[in-house]
Amino acid sequence: MFCKKILLFLFMINVPSLVLSQSYPVYKNTSSIAIVDQEALFSKSDWGKKTLKEIEERVAILSAENRSIEKMLEFEELSLTEKRKIINKTEFDLLAMKFDLKVKKIRENQADKQYKINIHLNESRKIFFDKITPILLNYIDELGVEVLLNKDTVALASLGSDITNAVINVINDRLNN
Template sequence: MLIRVFMKLQGPLRALCVFLTFACVAPAMAQQLGVPQSSVVTLSSERLFSDSAFGQRILREIEAEGILLGEENERIVAELSLEEKLLTEQRATMTADEFRPLADAFDEKVQSHREGQRAKLDALARRSEEAQQRFFELVQPVLIDLLRESGASIIIERSSVFLSSDRTDITEAAISRIDAVIGDGSTLENEASE
């Protein structure tokens, strides 16, 4: 019955009815989808990354690489310790002039390994930062959609808010949407590398 009445309406009256319908129904639909209605919403960017499928994959990969780097470092330290012990034993049978080049070479080797391991650790940290930056670039359209659906004009970082209602937090809704849109991001990275 209402549909027939609506279909008979013309011009500005019909447009007004469409507007009122969306003005009343859209917020209710957004509420049902877990998006709060507020002029300001909050979001935890840290949780957004760490609890998303994308972030969890990156964190797992970096943790695995960190473990391998730690194991490599332990192996190098063990080798250098053994070499140092042998060098110390040789010291008793050598003159200072004979020993000095061996000691200098060993020091250079230790320094080289230290710098190499530090560079690998720095590269791992950079990879984490770059992955987070890429993530936030990828999710921006999702966050813009959530901003529009909530009727908000701004999203504020949750950790910067002194006091707010949990109802204004869109982090969970954002994580669900992001996981649905980009998943763990591995297919996006494969496409980018091709």
């Protein structure tokens, strides 16, 4: 009886190791749903990085221009304040009105420049997504993915379902060729 228990014990110890040592083929079904981060597709792709760098440069130039204009207008305003002491009210009101119109026109021009920068960014994003749509369709077809969702619309998903980085690599490769 004691020998049977020892044999049973040895068998029980070895069964898990026998099971674990066997190699079974691992089949991983590709999910029919995948997730991408659309913002990352743009901002982390070569195209998006180039566009965002260009936008940053334009914004920096506009900001420097705004600071320069601001200093000029402050100086002009101080000068106008000093003139107020030596000219009559009618003359001052006329100069103040001209100054206000000048400031308003400058603000409109600077706002228009900012608007054009925003338009350029939006147009570049649209062109980018128009260009990558066929690339995405081909890639998800290669993977066997039927539905591609934006990460922002998904409440919970497994880590493997996010294919953003792989898609960025494919986009960079195909857009550069």
